[in-house]
Amino acid sequence: MIKAVVTDIEGTTSAISFVTEALYPYARKHLPEFVRAHARDPEVQRQLAEIGRIVGKALSVDEAIAQLLAWMDEDRKITPLKTLQGLVWERGFASGELRAHLYADVAPQLKAWKASGIHLYVFSSGSIKAQQLIFAHTPYGDLTPLFSGFFDTTTGPKTEPDSYRTIARVIGEPPHAILFLSDAKRELDAARRAGLRTICLVRQGMAEHGVAHRKARNFHAIDAAIRP
Numbered sequence: 001m002i003k004a005v006v007t008d009i010e011g012t013t014s015a016i017s018f019v020t021e022a023l024y025p026y027a028r029k030h031l032p033e034f035v036r037a038h039a040r041d042p043e044v045q046r047q048l049a050e051i052g053r054i055v056g057k058a059l060s061v062d063e064a065i066a067q068l069l070a071w072m073d074e075d076r077k078i079t080p081l082k083t084l085q086g087l088v089w090e091r092g093f094a095s096g097e098l099r100a101h102l103y104a105d106v107a108p109q110l111k112a113w114k115a116s117g118i119h120l121y122v123f124s125s126g127s128i129k130a131q132q133l134i135f136a137h138t139p140y141g142d143l144t145p146l147f148s149g150f151f152d153t154t155t156g157p158k159t160e161p162d163s164y165r166t167i168a169r170v171i172g173e174p175p176h177a178i179l180f181l182s183d184a185k186r187e188l189d190a191a192r193r194a195g196l197r198t199i200c201l202v203r204q205g206m207a208e209h210g211v212a213h214r215k216a217r218n219f220h221a222i223d224a225a226i227r228p
């Protein structure tokens, strides 16, 4: 019996193109100016210090920005990058320049699961702030009240089973009562190694790779697969 659903965002609830063609270009354009303008803000300072810790030496603001841009080129899921991207996207969502993409099946199915007593969570490499921005600015309204919690890279990498063990402990359910949804094999493998149930989203236009996880084309198909 599934008691909780934990969902990925990119490629699962939202199109990969929304991330690569809207969110990432917006961050690339605005992040340098944002970091320069806010370099003395405590939150930005914490992230700059963390970048220095990761690369092993103190960096100037310009060097830190160059490092962030290099990580963006490589789509690295590094916490200070993800935190700063979230702060930059906050402005884009506030101004209306950014609006989240959500597949049409997601909101009704999340609402149905919530109504049937299943607790909903997000686990994404995007920061918790970014996750909340996305679900607050969907074409279907603010969906953040549907969720009981949000997890990001501060819990651990999505490719490590320990991250899912931590999530299960925080949720307070046995791993086998938690369903993890993602489009990424390495994430699904890690979740399964931690004992979670898994379903691989294969969204329209995505090639069906031979992953050894149950597959679904949309959230309604997931519902059919998990009902007792």
Ligand SMILES: CSCCC(=O)C(=O)COP(=O)(O)O
Pocket: 008, 009, 010, 011, 019, 023, 077, 082, 085, 123, 124, 125, 126, 127, 130, 131, 134, 158
């Ligand atoms: C809040 S998701 C924004 C996209 C992002 O930054 C990202 O890294 C996507 O990660 P996901 O784990 O959702 O595939």
Ligand SMILES: [Mg+2]
Pocket: 008, 009, 010, 011, 012, 182, 183, 184
């Ligand atoms: Mg994904």
